[in-house]
Amino acid sequence: MLIDKPEWISHGDGVAPIFSVDVHPDGQRLATAGGDGTVVLWSVGNIFARLGSGKGAIAKRAKKKKKDQAAANGAAAQGEREEKENDPPANAVSSASNKSSDGVSVSSATTTKYANAGVERVATLVDHRGKPVNVARFSNSGRHVASGGDNHLVLIHELRPSVGASGNGFQFSSNASFGSQSHKNVENWALCSTLTGHSNNVVDLAWCLDDTMVASCSLDNTVRIWDAVRGTLITVLQEHTSFVKGVVWDPVGKYIASQSDDRSVVVRTVEGWETVSHVKEPFERAVWNTFSTRLDWCPDGSHITAVNAYNKPKNTAAVLMRGSWKRENDYVGHKGPVVAARFNPRLFRVKDDDGNKYVASCTALGAQDKMVTVWMSRKARPVMIAKTFFNQSVVDLCWSPDGLTLFAASIDGTVACFAFEEKELGERLSEREVHEIMEDSYGTARLDRTGVAEDPALMELEEEAEPAAAAPAAAAPQKKAEGAKEKKNSGAAKRPAQKSTAGQASVLVQRETVRQSDGKRKIAPVPIGGTGPIQRVAAPSGAEQASMSSPPPTPKRPKKSKPSETSGSKPRPQASRSIDPEVLAAMAARSRPVVIPPACEETRPRLSVRISDARVCEVQNVEKDIVGVPRELRISSAVQCLEGTKAVWSDKHLGTTVRVAAGCDGYLALGLGGGVLQVYSRQGLRMWAPVSLGAPLSFLELRRVKREGEEALGGDLLLLAVTTEGKLWLWDLEKMKCRLRSDIAPVAVGEGSHKVKRVCLSRAGLPLVVLGSNRALVYDSKLEAWVRVADGSHLHSEFASGLSPSSGSGQGELGGLQAGAQQAMASAAGPAARTLNMVTASEQRRATGRHLEFMTSAAGCLGDSASQLDWCSKLAKFLAQEGDQGKLREVLDSLLREDKRALKKILAAIASVRSVQRLVSEYLDMCSHVPEALE
Structure with a gap:
């Protein structure tokens, strides 16, 4: 490992604090935000050149060092020889990175270009007018940098071409007035948007996956969502009751999370901005006046690392698992409040204590104890502890795109750089492997996001050909959540068309704009289901219950059908009468089925549900790859109830898979393929014979409900089940009695909605349906x-x-x-x-x-x-x-x-x-x- 603190990275001639640090997606620029009211962009290549040549490097860890004091001189001499043999040339850091199998690294050409020109400061942005700047973040495309500060503004700068070009490849600006008077700007970063609305200091911000939205949080207790393209406000999230100091987007595109001084983390959906969890327990004894609470989301979307947690007797960072949003474990070791977390953008393949390989994430933590630690998931101890590099609190962190270099910023006005070797962290997974992990977990790859039509005329043509859908809950850019389309069937098309055939659903094709990995856009066909007896559409993100709208009808040329089928062509014995065409059209519109997506993909390999405070049930779906054997003979599901690491009971289902699970008070309910419900007792006894519900389950909830005034009594254990066809059952589990059987599909149609967003039990134990x-x-x-x-x-x-x-x-x-x-x-x-x-x-x-x-x-x-x-x-x-x-x-x-x-x-x-x-x-x-x- 090579470590450096470049003395030339400073604000206000070294006397101003640095509040934020971020690396450009191409790995060539480093942005810092400071107390002098500026955002400065630095040459990363110049830092690497200094590290490789040994100039400015303040530490280097050898592979092995003997600590025997009697042989100290000999060990020192040997260390010098090893250092001379192993010391890399000027571009060694990036050259070593280029040896990785997936080719993601810091460019050696870029390093040479920056180092030869001796460039340190690329640009200085002064539009915050002297007010301290608390955060700076590059967009995912790298074209923009957003910043927020004590002037209550969020500013977005855009990289634009300049007049002249230097020999080293930089575009020198002919007008230096937009930068600092004492430093000439090498690149032209022009202010393109000023976002006003916060009434207090902006502390943190984050770009969404496709850069169409920016989320900012402030000391005014709010999180504001901005349209980064138009520069307008989309919505204000106001659930927090104190200063909001951290915000992060879900890598899958479904959620957004924020952390506040009110000692809580709030997780909301991107579509509709509904709160799905308000996590308080890990932060009940946390310090409330930290500079920031910069939480972060794991690259595979599986969990959040929330900072400023407390687990007696230590300050910790809490790991909140996706779905349950409960604390799974803690990173323990800091003596002061942890105020910043940043995940490595890469996933790693590492070995556990038994030598078995597993995929791990890597996260860095910064705290008020002036320390930086780096952790690998499932490891009890950090892989790096940096204790003596800073004189004050570490408030921000960032990783280079290749995942091998960590930057840490402190309010003492300095930035430290930690350059790892790949063997120190583990084998980096390729983008294809990460793609497969995301696809297995959520039914789609993280990189395949919705894009914009390459030609605006195509969008106009679509709008003319098909009726516009009703505007959704947030403004135009809210479609980010729909980027996570299902692997088998995409039901998230904006304006799908329907066409009915004789007795069965037909499949139409609609064009959809998607963005490719190289940034170009193309029109891709998307299959769309028709109006069969019921349309079953896979949910956008696995076990989480997402909502999906039913496609509105589009007039199509009718097909001929057999007289025996229910297409309306068979003569009826009733007396004939004429019906107004407008009335007939209204009747047809009301007859469309409500589409309720199944709870999760059948192929999801693992499910986990907590059934009591001490017990967790884990389900593993297995499909053997045997040629010539029917699928129903190759699939199975193993169910295991664990109390800590001890197995309490287990069971197995052959010929089917578990698609959704719910638990409470030690009881467990499973939704199997084909719409079968299985219920277990506390000791794993199959309480009920398998219940066939006729269609796959969309919603399943098991909860004990206590009536008002009867809190001392045990209450009723209620099980709610809803199928994709809209059939609803409510059972009293312990009494084995059905309380309610209903059909919500016609009710939803009567309410003018063809989309069921959520079905659950109210606080009083009543079935509650939320429509689109x-x-x-x-x-x-x-x-x-x-x-x-x-x-x-x-x-x-x-x-x-x-x-x-x-x-x-x-x-x-x-x-x-x-x-x-x-x-x-x-x-x-x-x-x-x-x-x-x-x-x-x-x-x-x-x-x-x-x-x-x-x-x-x-x-x-x-x-x-x-x-x-x-x-x-x-x-x-x-x-x-x-x-x-x-x-x-x-x-x-x-x-x-x-x-x-x-x-x-x-x-x-x-x-x-x-x-x-x-x-x-x-x-x-x-x-x-x-x-x-x-x-």
Whole structure:
């Protein structure tokens, strides 16, 4: 290993702190952001040239050193001879990298070009106007660099051609005014976007995979998502309650995660920006005033390394596993809070203690104890500890694209470079191997992302030929999440067409724009399912339940069909009558099936589910490669329940695979291929005979639900199952009794949606369905019907802006559902939303009344008595202020019959409204005559 601290990398003549460091995707430039208000781009090649020649190198670790003090002189002499023999020439670092099998390395030509010219500083960007710059990040394409600082701005600079060219290949700018007065810029990085909106310092930012969006986080407690192409705001994520100091995108493209001083990590979906997890446990005893909390995501998407965690008695970095979002383990060893984590962009093949090879990720940690550590997954000890290189906290880290060089920045104003040899970290996997790992885990390769049509005329032609779909929840660039298309069947096309044949689904082909590895774009055909009895579409990312819209119909020339098939051509004995063509078209539109994707790919090799605090069940699907043997004889699934490392029980299924699993209180439910459900007891007993549900499972949830007022009792263990055809079952597992059987497909169609986003149990144990429009419905057992509990029709209400999509925002489960529906409605309105919101004061008051009535009844349907009382109190006060004593009496009469305590609370809330004093006194008097049983 070679280590250096280039003294010429500094800000403010060495007196200003450095807050951020990042490497360009081509490995030639290093960006630093500092307290002097500038972003400086440096020559990486010049650093490597110094390392290779030994100039400036402050440490070199030999393979072996004898520590026998008696032979110290001899050992030192031997060390000098080895160093002379092994010392590389000027380009040795990059030359060694070029020997890797996959050819990813720091270019030796680039190193020579930079070193020969003696270039150190490539460009200085001063558009933050002297305010400290806290973060700088290159885009994945390398064309842009984004930065954020104490001026509350996010600035995006673009690399542009310059007038002249130097002999070393640099493009020298003829205008030095855009850079520092004391340093001439070698490259022309021009400001192209200024993103305004944050009300406090910007601490961290990140580019999405295809560079169309930038996420920034700030001390204003928000994460803002920007359209990097248009320079406009897409959405504001407001779940955190304190300074947000770290943000990162999921490498698969489905999630975004942020970390805050409120001692939590929030994970959200990219499509719809819905919160899927709010992780608090690892950070409950964490320090709250660190400079940053820069978490990072593993390159294969399997886990997040979250910083500033605490596991008594040490400060740690917590590993949060994808899907469960629970702490799997910790990186333990730092004496101060860990404030930055950065994964190596490469995966490595390493050996465990038994000599067996496995694929590992590598992550670097920086902490306030002035240390840098480098860890390999599944290893208990770090592979590198750097203790004495910095005088103050290490706040940012980055890796070179070849994965062999680590840069660390400290607020002491210095940057250190650690150049590894490949044998020190392990054998690097090639891009093809990483491609296969991603494909096995998520059904698609990380590199195959959606792109932009090469010719804009093609997009115009598609828009003319097919009706535009309704606008989704976020603005135009939200389609990033759809980049993870399934390996077998792509259901994420924007405007798919349908065509029905006689009794079976036909396959159409639609063009889709994709970006190739070389950056070029092409039009690729995508298969699209038709309107068969039910269309089954694989989910975009394995076991995680993704949503997918049903393709709208496109008029096609009808095909001839046999008279015996149900194509509408067979004569009917009923009397004939004419039907208006418009009515017929509306009926046909409503008859389209709801598409609910299966929970995961059948070929997913492994599943894991926690069934209790101490036990985890692991499933391994196996398919043997035997020529000439039917597939049903070659596939099997092995199920094993583990308590720590000890196997508690195991089972095996032959001729099928496990596609989805759910567990609670030691019980386990498995969804097998073909729509078969298998349930296990705590000791692994097959409680039920295999239950055939008729179609693959899309959603499976097992949860113990305790009713309000019965917390001391055990509660009911409920199992919810939903198939791809929309059939829903709810069982009481321990009583082996079916509580509900329903069909959500016609309900969703009736609501005007052909997309089911989520089906789950509410907090009260009721089946809850969230549609693609973010409308939510819950099953009311008293009415024996699906009741709508969230929609976006209340945008004009005075209470609409106070709702947050987070169910933990103080508004409860109902508030989160309603806010999501309103957000989707506002996004669908697009630029017209502002015009639509211009209503008179009287119209707004009427809208507020409708909203409060809706929320009160919806909370009751959800079984949330606390939320219902809150909304009922607001409704009563609103009616009192409006002088609507007729409706107010109906509300109070209902409470007088059902809940005397709630009535007293509401009477207290409206007592300050003088116009209803007599009414309040009347009902207070009636309360004294109500039987105590209603108390």
